[in-house]
Amino acid sequence: MDGRHIQTVDGNTVLNVARQNRIYIPTLCYHPKTRQAGKCRMCVVEVERMPGLQTACSLAAREGMVIHTSTQRVVETRKMIVELLLANGKHNCIACEANGACELQEVAYRLGIEKPSFPIAERDMPVDTSCPMIIRDMNKCIHCYRCVNGCNNIVVNEVLEMGYRGSRMTVVCDTDKPMGESSCVVCGECVQLCPTGALVEKKAMGKGREWDTNQTRTTCPYCGVGCQIRLHVRDNEIIKVTGEENVEPNFGTLCVKGRFGYDFVHSPHRLRKPLLRKNGRLEEVSWDAALDFTAEKLLEIKKTSGPGSIVGIGCARSTNESNYVMMKFMRAVVGTNNVDHCART
Amino acid sequence: MAGLASTLGAGAMTNSIREIEDVPVIFVIGSNTTESHPVVSYFMKRAVKKGSRLIVADPRRIDLTRWATRHFQHRVGSDIAFLNAVMNEIIRNGWHDRDFIEKHTEGFEQLRETVSRYTPEYAGEICGLRADEIRELARILGTAEKVGLFYTLGITEHITGTDNVRSCANLQILLGNIGKASAGVNPLRGQNNVQGACDMGVLPDVYTGYQKAAFPDVRRKFEAAWGIEKLPDGEGTKIPAMFDGIHHGDVRALYLIGENVVMSEPNQAHTVSALKKVDLLIVQDIFMNETAEHAHVILPAACFAETEGTFTNTERRVQRVRKAVEPPGLARDDWWITAELARRMGYDMGYTSAEQIWEEIRSVTPSMSGIAYRRIDHKGLQWPCTDEQHSGTCYLYCDNVFPCGKATFRPAEWKPPAEVPDEEYPFVLTTGRRLWQYHTGTQTRKSGGFNDICPEEMIEVNPDDARGLDIRDGDYVFVFSRRGRLKVKAWVTDRVTPGLCFMTFHFSEACANVVTNNAFDPIAGTAEYKACAIRLERA
Ligand code: SF4
Ligand code: SF4
Ligand code: SF4
Numbered sequence: 001m002d003g004r005h006i007q008t009v010d011g012n013t014v015l016n017v018a019r020q021n022r023i024y025i026p027t028l029c030y031h032p033k034t035r036q037a038g039k040c041r042m043c044v045v046e047v048e049r050m051p052g053l054q055t056a057c058s059l060a061a062r063e064g065m066v067i068h069t070s071t072q073r074v075v076e077t078r079k080m081i082v083e084l085l086l087a088n089g090k091h092n093c094i095a096c097e098a099n100g101a102c103e104l105q106e107v108a109y110r111l112g113i114e115k116p117s118f119p120i121a122e123r124d125m126p127v128d129t130s131c132p133m134i135i136r137d138m139n140k141c142i143h144c145y146r147c148v149n150g151c152n153n154i155v156v157n158e159v160l161e162m163g164y165r166g167s168r169m170t171v172v173c174d175t176d177k178p179m180g181e182s183s184c185v186v187c188g189e190c191v192q193l194c195p196t197g198a199l200v201e202k203k204a205m206g207k208g209r210e211w212d213t214n215q216t217r218t219t220c221p222y223c224g225v226g227c228q229i230r231l232h233v234r235d236n237e238i239i240k241v242t243g244e245e246n247v248e249p250n251f252g253t254l255c256v257k258g259r260f261g262y263d264f265v266h267s268p269h270r271l272r273k274p275l276l277r278k279n280g281r282l283e284e285v286s287w288d289a290a291l292d293f294t295a296e297k298l299l300e301i302k303k304t305s306g307p308g309s310i311v312g313i314g315c316a317r318s319t320n321e322s323n324y325v326m327m328k329f330m331r332a333v334v335g336t337n338n339v340d341h342c343a344r345t
Numbered sequence: 346m347a348g349l350a351s352t353l354g355a356g357a358m359t360n361s362i363r364e365i366e367d368v369p370v371i372f373v374i375g376s377n378t379t380e381s382h383p384v385v386s387y388f389m390k391r392a393v394k395k396g397s398r399l400i401v402a403d404p405r406r407i408d409l410t411r412w413a414t415r416h417f418q419h420r421v422g423s424d425i426a427f428l429n430a431v432m433n434e435i436i437r438n439g440w441h442d443r444d445f446i447e448k449h450t451e452g453f454e455q456l457r458e459t460v461s462r463y464t465p466e467y468a469g470e471i472c473g474l475r476a477d478e479i480r481e482l483a484r485i486l487g488t489a490e491k492v493g494l495f496y497t498l499g500i501t502e503h504i505t506g507t508d509n510v511r512s513c514a515n516l517q518i519l520l521g522n523i524g525k526a527s528a529g530v531n532p533l534r535g536q537n538n539v540q541g542a543c544d545m546g547v548l549p550d551v552y553t554g555y556q557k558a559a560f561p562d563v564r565r566k567f568e569a570a571w572g573i574e575k576l577p578d579g580e581g582t583k584i585p586a587m588f589d590g591i592h593h594g595d596v597r598a599l600y601l602i603g604e605n606v607v608m609s610e611p612n613q614a615h616t617v618s619a620l621k622k623v624d625l626l627i628v629q630d631i632f633m634n635e636t637a638e639h640a641h642v643i644l645p646a647a648c649f650a651e652t653e654g655t656f657t658n659t660e661r662r663v664q665r666v667r668k669a670v671e672p673p674g675l676a677r678d679d680w681w682i683t684a685e686l687a688r689r690m691g692y693d694m695g696y697t698s699a700e701q702i703w704e705e706i707r708s709v710t711p712s713m714s715g716i717a718y719r720r721i722d723h724k725g726l727q728w729p730c731t732d733e734q735h736s737g738t739c740y741l742y743c744d745n746v747f748p749c750g751k752a753t754f755r756p757a758e759w760k761p762p763a764e765v766p767d768e769e770y771p772f773v774l775t776t777g778r779r780l781w782q783y784h785t786g787t788q789t790r791k792s793g794g795f796n797d798i799c800p801e802e803m804i805e806v807n808p809d810d811a812r813g814l815d816i817r818d819g820d821y822v823f824v825f826s827r828r829g830r831l832k833v834k835a836w837v838t839d840r841v842t843p844g845l846c847f848m849t850f851h852f853s854e855a856c857a858n859v860v861t862n863n864a865f866d867p868i869a870g871t872a873e874y875k876a877c878a879i880r881l882e883r884a
Contacts, residue, residue, distance in 0.1 A: 132794035156390035156412070185780060186798070187383065203793055216669035219656045221649040221788070224534025225362065225384045226658025226725070231650060231669040238650060238670060247724050249362045249658060255383030256780060256798075257789060262650070264791040265670065269632055271645035272674025282643065287675060287685070294642050295689035297625050301598045307577065311587045311596050314547035315603030315679070316536040318646075319654030319666055321702040322679035323538070323545040324553065325687075325694065326602060332573045333687045337549050337558055337581030338596075340870070341542045342604060 001067040008061050015043055015056040018069060025069055026078065026107040028085075028195050029144035030057040033154055033245065033252060037145040040085075042107065044077050045069045053077060079111050086113070089123055090139040091196075098197030100210035104142060105196075125170065130180030133202050133260045134191055138170045140198040147171060147190035147199060155189045155253055171198075188259040192242055192252060203260065204232075207239035217244060220258040221317060225249055227258050238262045298334065307335035314341035349510055349530065353518075353742065353752055356555070357540060359529035360493065360740040361660045361727065366392045367527040368493035372486060374402040374513065375424065375499020379409045380780040382497070382533045382659075389495075400485060402427070403499065404775065405805075405847060406840045417482060418842060419472040421775050422503060422876045426759035428512040430468030431483045432519055433460040440487030442521025449745045450518055452754035459756035471759060473842075491528045492520060498535060498777065502874040506866040508757035518752045524742040534659035535778075537649075541657035544713075544728070545706070549581030554710040554728075570709050583870030584610070585863065591619040598625040602679060603646065607635040608856055611872040612828045612863035629682055632791070635853055646679050647672035653699040654680075655721070657728075661738070663716050664725035762876035763864035766844065770826060770878035772810070774846045776857045790851070802856075803836040805847040806881065811837040814881055821884035824848075826860035826877055832884055846879065 001014075001023060008017045013036075018025045028040040036057040044053040048066040053074065068074065085091075085104060093099050128136040143162065148171060151160040159182055163172035173182035191199040213232040220227040228244035241262050245252035274290035275282040301309055312330045314323050323341075330339040349356045365371065365388035378386040390412050393399050401413040410416040419427045435441055436457055446453050465476035465483075472479070486492050494517050500509045514530050522528040534540050546552040556563045564576045582590060588610070590596035599620075610616045620626055620639040628640040631648045649656075651672040657663050680702060684694040696702050700718050707714045715730035715737075726737035742752075766773055781789070781799030789795045804824060806816060816822055818837040823830060824846075833848065841847050848857040862877040 132797040153391070153394065155387045156394060185379075185383070214669075216650075216667050217665070218650065218667045218669065219537070219658075219664045221537050223382055224537060224539055224659035225382055226537060226656055226660075226662060226664050227384055228664065233669050236670045249660060249662065250384045251363075253384055253387055256795075258384075260794055261789050261792045263793050264788040265648055265650050266673075267632070267791040269791060270648075270673045270676070271631060271633060271637075271643060272676060274645060274675065275640075275643040277641045282640070287677075290642055290644060291682075291685050291689055294625075294627055294644075295686055297641075298598060298600075298686070299690055301625060305597050309596055310598040310600070311582060311590065312600040313584060313587070313602065313604050313606070314542050314545075316539040316542045317603055317649070318538065318542075318679045319649075319652060319699065320538065320541040320545050320657060320663070320706065321654040321699040322602075322652075322683070323542045323547050324702060324706050325680040325683045325696070327546045327552070328571065328694070329683050329687050330600075331552075331558075331567075331576055332571045333690050333692045335577050337577050337579065338587065339547055339581055340549055340584045340587070341547045342536075342539075342584065342609060 002069055012061050013057060014045060014047075014054070014059045014061050014065075014067060017061050018056060023069055024110075025056050026110065027057060028103055028107065028142060029146060031146050031193055034146050034149035034193060037149060039143060039145050040081065042078055042081055044074055046071050046074055075111065078107070079113060082108050082111060082113055085142045086115075089141065090137075096140070096197040097200040097205060097209070102197055103195035128179050129202070130178035131184065131186060131202070132180065133186050133256070134179060134188065135200050135202050135205070136171075136179055137198055137200075140196050141171060142196055142198070143169055144195060146193040146195065150189045150193045155187050157183070157185050157187060157189075159184045160190060186256040186260065187254060188256070189253055192254075201240055201260070203263065204240040207237070208232075208234035213239065220254070222257040222261065227254050229254065229258060231262070238265055302334060308338065310334050310336055311338040312340075314339065316341050349514055349532070353514055353523065353530065353747060356543065357741075358531040358533070358660050359523060359742065360527065360531055362388060364527040364740065365389055365493065366395065367397075368392055368491065369397055369527075370485065370489040370492045371397055371399045372402070372492050372494045373399070373409060374494065374496050375509075376495055376497035376533055377403070377405070377407045377409070377499070377777055378495070378497075378533070379407070381535065381778055383780065385495075385533060398485065398489075400482065402482075404842060404845055415481070415485070417474060417478060419474055421773050421845060422505075422762040423468075423472040423759070424500060424503075424509045425505060425512050425757050426463055426468040426471040427474070427479070428516055429460040429463035429757070429759065430465050430472075430479045431486065432456070432516055433463050434465060434480055434483030435487040435519060436460065438483070438487060440483070441519045445521035445523075445745075446519070449524075449747075450752045450754060452756070456515055456519070456754040456756045459758065463759075486516070486520065489520075491525065492517070492522050493528050493531065494522070495531045495533060497533045499875060501532070501869070501871055502776075503871075503876065504763045504864050504866050504873045505757070505760050506871045507868040508755075508760075511755040511757050515754050515756065518754060523752060524740070524745050526740055529740060532659070537658075538656040540659055540661065541655070541663075544657055549583055552709075553706060554712040556710075567709065570705070585865045585870055585872065588616060588619040591623045597623065598627070599623050600627045600629075601636065602629045602683075603631070605630075605634045605636045607639075608850055608853060608858060610863070611858050611861040611874055613856065613859045614829055615863055629679065631676070644682050645674065645676040646682065647676050651676070652678050655699075655703060658725070661727045662725040663713065663721060663728065665718065665721055763873055764827070764862050764876065764878045766878045770880045772844060772846050772879050772881060774824070774826070774848060774857070774860065774877050774879045776848055776850060776861060776874045778849050778851065801834060802849060802852040803834045804881075805836050805838050805841045807841050807843045807845065808837050808839060809843045810881075811835065814883065816881070816883050823882045823884050824860055825880045825882070826862075828862070829859040831856070831859045846881070
């Protein structure tokens, strides 16, 4: 490939071989999870002794194949595809949420396209804002089928389909309902897979783009599946959550809680200061005041009524480390086995 | 998890989530998987697409049934009779795994004897199923190459919760579905770190890794590790007994971390009066809530995004939690607050980081001693993981060695729920959660968008029952039980069978736990959230 001798296993695709060897072949419809869709033809390569151009995502690598990934013909073809895609939608990067994280923008940039050389088609479909979490702007859709495949084959919620024909072709929910009225369970898999700004997170609108944010890998705080997530943070605020691809247990998929249930962290109702009841009312106090009061009172109760009169309930949402310290506190410091948590839920 | 510990040895999912895709027959009982563990349901649905059969046993027509090969709608609280009859049929047809039973189990004869009394006809009466339906399920499970069994709170939240779990384990041991990939007995944990809290010994009878507090050797070990002269012997009290203890005056101080017990405990009035009575109520939480309102002192804690540490998921995988943002105001890490209290009571734990605490946990917990932060930077490890060369354990008991030697059948007898419908309270209320909200609602209700999708509680009522009571979809109804009364909107739907109603405890305005029963399982201490008797009236 491109003059390099490469060994690989039987049945590996040319695209995989290239990616494993850090040779750039762009794709728009192919995603490691939804695999080949055979729609975009961005991954075309030239193979000696084979006619025409071949799509790398579907071509199995074979002994003795000679592959060129960036001949002039290949580059011209890719350019034309991207220009057609750009001309076929409302791709206004400046105003787009996906700016900086858009795969269409990325290939256009790599191919050196400044503006499409075709006249821009009139596409003016209403933006679907009916879902509280997701905005669908089908004017930016490049018909790559990733969302359709993801919804049907990865999360198997079976909501999305490609509807209509020809220039009216667009992704529909159920029988062409607004997303918010469809059977969509708002898992956001389609948003995560979409290579463009056609599907974006509503709550993240205007809060910052890829280059503004820091990302932190962590574990979902809701159910016991423990999905691996990435928190996208700007100015000490979580603005978006994505699923971590390629790793157990969730391999990128999430549910509505893990993906969209993050803003409680910044709720104005969070407790910010220790509170102590004085004359029947809870008043803000310093840590020293709160902790000294509590420690003294616990010591007094322990002394007068014995350690068995003190009980502790731990937290099934807190970390292992905090739970361990709580357990140790009850047993070693208070001196009782009266420690439990809600094991049932 | 006492049910699993007494049959197999460890109270955890025997197998792993990713194995689900290759389970030939997936048997889901008492788990509303698409709503409670959505990502696990994706694995199940993908398995169905690849040709697996999905069998759902649930009193409600839950969403998962859309993908199910068969749905058995047995009555709330009839699980033991149901499973016993299935096992009876399996044994009668010789579908059990004789070789496995002979070599690796104990108690088969007792099991055979017990289940032999549960004929499909007799059990069918209890379960509200036809005898041939029970025979059909026995055939599906008995003749399958492998079965993976999954359950949640529908199994555990009963006065017979421990026996329900044992029955699930009995079935899988009987079929030899233990100790292999894509099989097993798999409890799906509801909250992110229930598994971890159990593993860390936040239980009245065990230290970390289920090392028994009753064993002097275990106590000696922790005494040495912690530099304590004498650790307490004798078993501590479980949550229900803690509240009773307050009422009796034996318990004077309650230290509550992150549990909104007013909302989450059954029989709300009983809980609230205990909180009002206790001499010292310490609440450590991230939000002011219905429980904290009664506190004498409130300690503000950092939440998951503001702290370092680990959570352990339902498949025993220890995974990293990382700090992404600063906590609000003066809020601090949970461990820091507890350690500060300890210091002020004369015991300095000396911790400066979460990793330092984890290192101590590893050093006293053989089943986790191979798990170091640096090893789980990208991907978590599943315990048991005994040294740093160990790559973790995808499924338990692969060599058919069980912690107690052999797998043990624990036959169980069916018992009706503590409260069954009668003339005065003719409906059964069962509880659970919805996809759109979580637990007591303190997190989801404070996140944008969720209240638009699921703005208020609704009680599911069957159309036949609704007609009889002149209730229409969207009407408000009063729900009465022997413990309380609440007002809630009705959702008339055939998701529930006639005689059955369903609610959640996500909303304080209409929290099912106002009416639920605080009768509990004597072994696990789990309350019967899944069944109580109620009466409905149009509001
Ligand atoms: S959010 Fe999930 S369920 Fe809804 S359309 Fe997208 S992939 Fe399908
Ligand atoms: S919405 Fe996005 S993912 Fe779906 S087909 Fe269009 S561009 Fe592809
Ligand atoms: S994303 Fe959903 S399924 Fe995954 S851990 Fe969070 S709540 Fe559970």
